[in-house]
Amino acid sequence: MSFIASRLIHWHHDYGRHHLPWQQNRDPYAVWLSEIMLQQTQVNTVIPYYTRFMQTFPTIASLTQAPLDEVLALWSGLGYYSRARNLHLAAQKIVQNYHGQFPATRADIQQLPGIGRSTAAAIAVFAFGRREAILDGNVKRIFARFFGISGYPGEIKTQNRLWEKAEESLPIDCCNGVIEIYTQALMDLGATVCTRHTPRCESCPLQSQCVAFQEQRIDQFPGSKPRKALPQKETVFLLLLQQQKLLLQKRAASGIWGALWCPPEIAIDVDAADYCQHQLGIQVEKPFELPSLDHQFTHFKLRIHPRLLHVVSDSHITETESIWINPVDALEHGIPAPVRKLLKQNFLPDNLTMIAQVKNYG
Ligand code: SF4
Structure with missing residues (x-):
């Protein structure tokens, strides 16, 4: 032996x-x-x-x-x-x-x-x-x-x-x-x-x-990985709130966070209110910027900019891949770690005061 x-x-x-x-x-x-x-x-x-x-x-x-x-x-x-x-x-x-x-x-x-x-x-x-x-x-x-x-x-x-x-x-x-x-x-x-x-x-x-x-x-030992700086990407998450409920969409099965539930995502240079109106058919109040969140993948870093948007028109999104859900209940669904963090930071009972203040913004 x-x-x-x-x-x-x-x-x-x-x-x-x-x-x-x-x-x-x-x-x-x-x-x-x-x-x-x-x-x-x-x-x-x-x-x-x-x-x-x-x-x-x-x-x-x-x-x-x-x-x-x-x-x-x-x-x-x-x-x-x-x-x-x-x-x-x-x-x-x-x-x-x-x-x-x-x-x-x-x-x-x-x-x-x-x-x-x-x-x-x-x-x-x-x-x-x-x-x-x-x-x-x-x-x-x-x-x-x-x-x-x-x-x-x-x-x-x-x-x-x-x-x-x-x-x-x-x-x-x-x-x-x-x-x-x-x-x-x-x-x-x-x-x-x-x-x-x-x-x-x-x-x-x-x-x-x-x-x-x-x-x-x-x-x-073992030898270190040859160093290479990870590229940084940025994205925007739209936290659409209607009667205390948040809009989540199921992502495509392939790609990052495949088949998990996330808020709608837009590129950093896209106008959030405009996107809501023309792509989702939802009218919203002026977006409010929440603190950004960093997440690291194996091959890149992602900075997420959350925007809180209160819905003013009644939204009747009925696609099966979209749900309006209480943010606390959303924690029970298959959601990626940064979305979980975002919900906990902004929507758990301790933090609802902040959301209420945001509601009166503008
Ligand atoms: S195998 Fe690891 S723990 Fe054991 S003597 Fe070598 S370095 Fe130390």
């Missing part, structure tokens, strides 16, 4: 995590859901979402039958909504292509929407006991430090070297739960010991052969 595998398996017995909710259920669906939620999200944040999701949609069949809106509403606040859309889509594919049975090999699992090589491997390990290597962000960091692999892990060359090491380090004999323990131990070491900042090397079972530790170069 490799040095890494034998040390980690022993370490996990005393120091690994054994009581996470998804560790109590090795049904492939439960494993899949937890692995998707854990992408880019911390364990403590995931736990309540995982529990609620499993209570609402306990099986692949129940997820398949649910409208996407309901799935997105349950996901609301967890971010990276493409994960929820792909989950819903993958459930349909499992029913269509595999008669509702979760595929059992890494190669087949990887064909499903939203599942990359490492996530497919983790599902194959935990649900089917397969001998597969994982390489998520935490594991990349461990291998980069342990083997002294420089270079940014997002670059193909570096990533290929890390995959080689991940494969070489697997335990040879993976029977009797060995592969599950080893894989969980890698995840736990990355989350609790070999952390991004101030790793606890004094408690690490790999310390005696770790290149980064031995050479005191821990801060050099």
Whole structure:
């Protein structure tokens, strides 16, 4: 057995995590859901979402039958909504292509929407006991430090070297739960010991052969991403209020915030009142500018300029993709994080005085 595998398996017995909710259920669906939620999200944040999701949609069949809106509403606040859309889509594919049975090999699992090589491997390990290597962000960091692999892990060359090491380090004999323990131990070491900042090397079972530790170069691994300034974009959200209700529109399924509910959005140089009158058929009072809000995506930064507009004409928008809704009730719908923040900042009971003052503006 490799040095890494034998040390980690022993370490996990005393120091690994054994009581996470998804560790109590090795049904492939439960494993899949937890692995998707854990992408880019911390364990403590995931736990309540995982529990609620499993209570609402306990099986692949129940997820398949649910409208996407309901799935997105349950996901609301967890971010990276493409994960929820792909989950819903993958459930349909499992029913269509595999008669509702979760595929059992890494190669087949990887064909499903939203599942990359490492996530497919983790599902194959935990649900089917397969001998597969994982390489998520935490594991990349461990291998980069342990083997002294420089270079940014997002670059193909570096990533290929890390995959080689991940494969070489697997335990040879993976029977009797060995592969599950080893894989969980890698995840736990990355989350609790070999952390991004101030790793606890004094408690690490790999310390005696770790290149980064031995050479005191821990801060050099993994290599940083080559710096590139993110472009800044600007947009305007129209907060149209009519009898205490706010207009929300469902966005197209593709693109940012796909299929989520948002206020109408216009370009920064478009006249808000004019747009309301000619595009929405709604007459409004003079727009009031609320404080802008910044949101960062992976590839760009977005500055949102909210404009509060009180409707003066009676609006009868009846399109199915538009709703007038109490802002507090809107928090229960599938809405993106910045819209949630906007609603909380401006429409929760504590802030209604400000809105009332705005109503008398002009
Ligand atoms: S010794 Fe330190 S840097 Fe090396 S694997 Fe352990 S925690 Fe990470």
